[in-house]
Amino acid sequence: MMSLWEIILIAVALAMDCFTVSVVSGVITRQNRWGKVLRMAFLFGFFQALMPFIGWLAIHYFQSSVEAFDHWIAFGLLAFIGIKMIKDAFSPEDEPHMDPTQLRTQLLLALATSIDALAVGISFSCTGYDAMGQLWLPLAVIGLVSFVFSVAGYGLGVRFGEVITRRWKPELVGGIILIGMGIKILLEHLLG
Numbered sequence: 001m002m003s004l005w006e007i008i009l010i011a012v013a014l015a016m017d018c019f020t021v022s023v024v025s026g027v028i029t030r031q032n033r034w035g036k037v038l039r040m041a042f043l044f045g046f047f048q049a050l051m052p053f054i055g056w057l058a059i060h061y062f063q064s065s066v067e068a069f070d071h072w073i074a075f076g077l078l079a080f081i082g083i084k085m086i087k088d089a090f091s092p093e094d095e096p097h098m099d100p101t102q103l104r105t106q107l108l109l110a111l112a113t114s115i116d117a118l119a120v121g122i123s124f125s126c127t128g129y130d131a132m133g134q135l136w137l138p139l140a141v142i143g144l145v146s147f148v149f150s151v152a153g154y155g156l157g158v159r160f161g162e163v164i165t166r167r168w169k170p171e172l173v174g175g176i177i178l179i180g181m182g183i184k185i186l187l188e189h190l191l192g
Contacts, residue, residue: 001128007138010120011048011145017113017181018044018146019153024174025100025109026157036101041150043106047114049143053135055121071189074115078182081108085175098171112178116185117142 002010018041025040081098088098098105120142129135 001134002124002138004137004141007141008145010138011142012149014048014114014117014120014142015146015149017116018048019149020177020181021100021109021113021174022150022153023157024177026154026159027161028098028100028157028171028174030158030161032155032158033101036106037151037154039103040100040106040110040154041147043110044113044150045143045145045147047110048117048146049139051114051117052121052124052142053139055118056124056129056135057121058118059122059125070115070118071186074112075182075186077108077112077115078178078185081105081112082175082178082182085171085178087175089169089172089175113181 022040022044085098100106100109124135124138129138
C-alpha cells in the first residue's frame with residue numbers, strides 16, 4: 001500500500017485539472033457565487049474520489065475494457081465543452097454563453113476532469129489495496145485536495161479575471177485549455 005505522502009502527491013496531481021477548470025470558471029464569471037463555487041468544488045472532489053473507486057472495482061471485473069476507452073471518453077467530453085466555449089467566445093454578447101455555475105455544466109466538467117482518475121483506482125488494486133475498507137483514506141484525501149484546489153482556483157480566477165479578460169476572451173482561453181487537456185489525456189494513453 002502507498003504511504004500518506006504518495007497518496008497526497010497523487011491527489012495533487014489529480015487536482016490540477018480541477019484547479020485549471022476552476023480558474024477558467026472564475027475568470028468567466030468574475031464574481032464569487034459561493035454556493036455555486038462550493039457545489040462545483042464538491043462535485044469535482046466527489047468525482048475525483050469516485051473514479052478511483054470505480055477503477056478499483058473495474059480491475060476486478062473488466063480491466064481491459066475500461067483501459068481501452070477511458071481516454072476517449074475524457075477527450076470527447078473535454079473537447080465538446082471546449083468547442084462550445086470557443087463558439088461562445090465568438091458569438092454575439094446577447095446569445096447565451098456557457099455558464100460554469102450551472103449544475104449541468106459543473107457535472108460535465110467534474111466527469112470530464114475525473115476520467116483519468118480511473119487509472120489511479122486500477123493502480124490501487126495493483127499496489128496492495130485488496131479490500132474496499134482500505135480505500136477510505138486515499139479516496140478521502142483525493143476528494144479533499146480536489147475540493148480545496150477547486151475553491152482556490154476559482155478564487156484566483158475571480159481575483160485576476162479582469163486583468164485576463166482585458167487581453168483575451170475567457171471562453172476562448174478556457175476552450176483551448178479544455179481541448180488541450182483532452183488531447184494531453186488522449187496522447188498519454190495512446191503513446192504511453
